[in-house]
Amino acid sequence: MPVFDFNHAPEGPKEPECTYEIFYSSQGETSPDHPILILDNSAGRLKHHSGGIFTNPSKKTAFEFKDEGGTISANILKIDARFVSLLKWLGENHINVRLSGENQKDGYAVYKIREMAFGGGQKLSAEDGFLQFMIERLLSSDAPFREIPDEDEMESGDSMKLTSIQSITDFITCAGRTLPDNIRLWARRNLAVARSHEVSAEERRHAQRALSIMLNIQWKGNYFPAVDPDEARRILDEELYGMERVKQRIIETIIQINRTHTLPAYGLLLIGPAGTGKSQIAYAVARILKLPWTTLDMSSINDPEQLTGSSRIYANAKPGIIMEAFSIAGESNLVFIINELDKAASGKGNGNPADVLLTLLDNLGFTDNYMECMIPTGGVYPIATANDKDQISAPLMSRFAVIEIPDYTPEEKKVIFSKYALPKVLKRIGMREEECTLTPEGLEAVIDLHRNSSGIRDLEQAAEHLAANALYQIEVDHIRSVTFDEKMVRELLQ
Numbered sequence: 001m002p003v004f005d006f007n008h009a010p011e012g013p014k015e016p017e018c019t020y021e022i023f024y025s026s027q028g029e030t031s032p033d034h035p036i037l038i039l040d041n042s043a044g045r046l047k048h049h050s051g052g053i054f055t056n057p058s059k060k061t062a063f064e065f066k067d068e069g070g071t072i073s074a075n076i077l078k079i080d081a082r083f084v085s086l087l088k089w090l091g092e093n094h095i096n097v098r099l100s101g102e103n104q105k106d107g108y109a110v111y112k113i114r115e116m117a118f119g120g121g122q123k124l125s126a127e128d129g130f131l132q133f134m135i136e137r138l139l140s141s142d143a144p145f146r147e148i149p150d151e152d153e154m155e156s157g158d159s160m161k162l163t164s165i166q167s168i169t170d171f172i173t174c175a176g177r178t179l180p181d182n183i184r185l186w187a188r189r190n191l192a193v194a195r196s197h198e199v200s201a202e203e204r205r206h207a208q209r210a211l212s213i214m215l216n217i218q219w220k221g222n223y224f225p226a227v228d229p230d231e232a233r234r235i236l237d238e239e240l241y242g243m244e245r246v247k248q249r250i251i252e253t254i255i256q257i258n259r260t261h262t263l264p265a266y267g268l269l270l271i272g273p274a275g276t277g278k279s280q281i282a283y284a285v286a287r288i289l290k291l292p293w294t295t296l297d298m299s300s301i302n303d304p305e306q307l308t309g310s311s312r313i314y315a316n317a318k319p320g321i322i323m324e325a326f327s328i329a330g331e332s333n334l335v336f337i338i339n340e341l342d343k344a345a346s347g348k349g350n351g352n353p354a355d356v357l358l359t360l361l362d363n364l365g366f367t368d369n370y371m372e373c374m375i376p377t378g379g380v381y382p383i384a385t386a387n388d389k390d391q392i393s394a395p396l397m398s399r400f401a402v403i404e405i406p407d408y409t410p411e412e413k414k415v416i417f418s419k420y421a422l423p424k425v426l427k428r429i430g431m432r433e434e435e436c437t438l439t440p441e442g443l444e445a446v447i448d449l450h451r452n453s454s455g456i457r458d459l460e461q462a463a464e465h466l467a468a469n470a471l472y473q474i475e476v477d478h479i480r481s482v483t484f485d486e487k488m489v490r491e492l493l494q
Contacts, residue, residue: 019061020076022084024143026223032102035109036135037087038078039063039101045072046108051098051116054091063099077107082138085176090131097131130167134174141178142221162215165194165208171215180219186373187211206312210371213319218331222378224289226258232288239284240277241420242412249403250281254288267361267382269341269397271389272405275455278385279339281405285383286335293335294325299343301353308356309370322360323368326375333379336360341384342391354396357382361399407454413447416456421463429467434481436470441486449493462493 020037027034039046045067052065055073062073079087090097090113100112115131162168172179172187179187193199193207229251236247256264268285270278286293301307301321309320319327326332344354360366361382365374384400386392408416418438426433438446446466450458469492470482484492 020079022081023078024081026141026143028139030111030139032104032109032111035101035111036080036083036113037076037110038104038107039099039110040075040077041103041108043072043074046074046099046101046103048102049098049100051096053094053096054087056091074108081144082141082176082178083135086134086138086174089170089174095131130170134171137171137175137218138178140218140220141175142223144177161212163212165191168194168208168211168215175215180376182374183214183219183376187215202315203312206317206370210312210319213323213327214371214373216330217326219376220331220333220379222263223261224257224263224333224379225261227255227288229255235284235287236281239280241416242408243277243405246281246403246405250285253401253403254285257289263363263379263381264401266399266401267336267384269384269386269389269392269400269402270405271386271402273407273454274387275453275457276405276407277455278405279337282335282337282383282385285381286337289335289381291333291335291381292329292331293337294329295337295339296321296325297339298354299340301344304353304356305369307353309368311369312372317370319370320368322366323371323375331379332376334381336380336382338382338384340386341396342386342388352393354393358395358399361396408456410447410451413450413456413459414443417446417459417463418443421456421460422467425460425463425467429471431467431471431474435474436467437481437483438466438489439483439485442484442489445486445489446493449490465493 096116101110190207310317
C-alpha cells in the first residue's frame with residue numbers, strides 16, 4: 001500500500017494573485033483620462049476595441065482576449081472602486097464584452113464596456129441593455145467608502161427598469177457597496193423572501209414589488225456642488241418680479257451649500273397670500289439646485305397612512321405618497337414641495353398627517369410601512385407653502401427658515417400685467433403684441449378692478465379675457481388690432 005508523503009504533497013491550484021489596486025472616483029462620465037479600469041498592455045496587443053472575457057473571477061485579475069497570435073491575458077492594474085463588483089459578475093458568468101480603450105503611460109485605459117452579441121453570457125439580465133444600464137447607474141453613484149472590501153450595442157440603459165428576479169439579483173450583486181448599507185442588507189433579505197417557496201405567493205409578490213421600487217431609485221450621496229449666486233439670481237428674476245428682499249433671503253439660505261457642500265439645515269417655508277408666487281419660487285429653487293421636484297398637497301391628506309404606506313399583511317398594500325415621490329423622481333436627492341402646510345387635516349383619529357412629516361424634515365431617514373426600510377433623506381430639500389402661519393404647529397415651524405412673501409403693490413401689478421402676463425398670453429395663442437394693447441387709462445382700470453385681489457392670478461385671467469376678446473374681433477370683424485381703453489376694459493371685465 002503506497003504511503004502518502006505529506007511533506008511532498010502535490011500542490012493544488014494556485015490562488016490567482018490580485019494584481020490590481022482600487023482607485024476612488026465620483027466622475028459621472030468616462031474617458032481615457034477618467035477610465036473604468038486600466039489593463040497591462042506592455043505586450044502592445046490590446047487594440048482600440050478588444051473583445052473577450054474577464055478571468056480569475058475570484059480575484060478579478062485579468063482580461064482574456066484573442067488576436068492573430070492566439071489567446072492573450074492582460075492583467076488588470078487599476079479599477080474604479082464602483083466597478084469591482086460588476087467586473088466580478090462579468091467574469092463569474094463568462095459574459096463576452098468589448099472594451100474600448102486607449103493606451104496611456106500607465107496602461108490601457110478602458111472607458112467603455114459593452115456586451116458582445118455572440119457567445120458567453122448565460123444571465124438573462126445581461127440582455128436588453130442591462131450592462132449599459134448598470135454602468136450608467138454606477139457612474140452616477142458616489143465612490144463607495146474606502147473601506148470597501150474587494151469581495152463583494154445599446155448606447156443608453158436609461159429606459160430599463162429592474163422588475164424580474166434575475167435582473168434584481170444581478171443588480172444587487174453588481175451595485176455592491178455603492179448602495180447604502182441598510183438598503184443593501186434590506187435588498188438581500190427581501191430577495192430571499194421573493195425567491196422562497198416557504199412563504200405565500202402574496203408575500204413573494206410584495207417582496208419583488210418592493211425590490212423593484214427601491215432599486216430603480218438612484219440612491220445618491222449627500223454631497224452637493226456649489227451654487228452660483230448670479231445664476232440663482234437670474235433664475236429667480238425669471239420666475240418672480242420684484243420682491244428684492246425675498247430673493248436675497250432665498251439666495252442667502254441656499255448658498256450655504258458653497259461652504260459645506262451639504263443642504264442647509266432648514267428647509268424653506270414660504271408664507272403669503274394666494275397668487276404671490278410661492279410655488280414659482282419653489283420650482284425656481286429646484287432649478288437652482290439642479291434637482292428633480294415633487295409636490296405634496298397637504299389639504300388632500302386626511303390619514304397618515306397616505307404618507308407612510310400600508311403594511312404588506314394586506315393584499316392591496318402599497319407604498320405611501322412619500323415613497324412614491326422618490327420612485328417617480330428616480331433618485332433620492334430631490335426638492336419636496338409641500339403645498340398648503342397650514343391646511344393639513346387632523347385626520348380620522350389615526351394621528352395628524354402633518355406630524356408624519358417631522359422625520360422627513362429632520363433628514364434622519366423616513367420609514368415606509370410597505371417598504372419596511374428606513375429611507376435615507378439627507379438629500380431631500382423641503383420647501384413648504386402656506387397662507388397662514390398661525391395654523392402651523394410649532395414643531396413643524398421650527399424645521400423651516402420662514403420667508404414671508406408680501407403682496408404686490410399696484411405699481412408692481414401694472415408692470416407684471418403689461419410686461420409679463422399679457423405678453424405671455426399673446427405669445428401662447430399666436431398673437432403679436434401690437435394686435436392687443438391698452439391705453440394707460442385702460443391699464444389703470446385693470447388694476448383698479450382687481451385692487452382687492454391678492455396675488456396676480458386674477459390679473460392673469462384678465463389678460464386671458466382681453467386677449468381672447470381681441471382675437472375674436474380680429475378674426476370675426478376683420479380688424480387689424482384692438483386697443484382697450486378704460487371704458488372697454490370695464491365693460492369687458494366687470
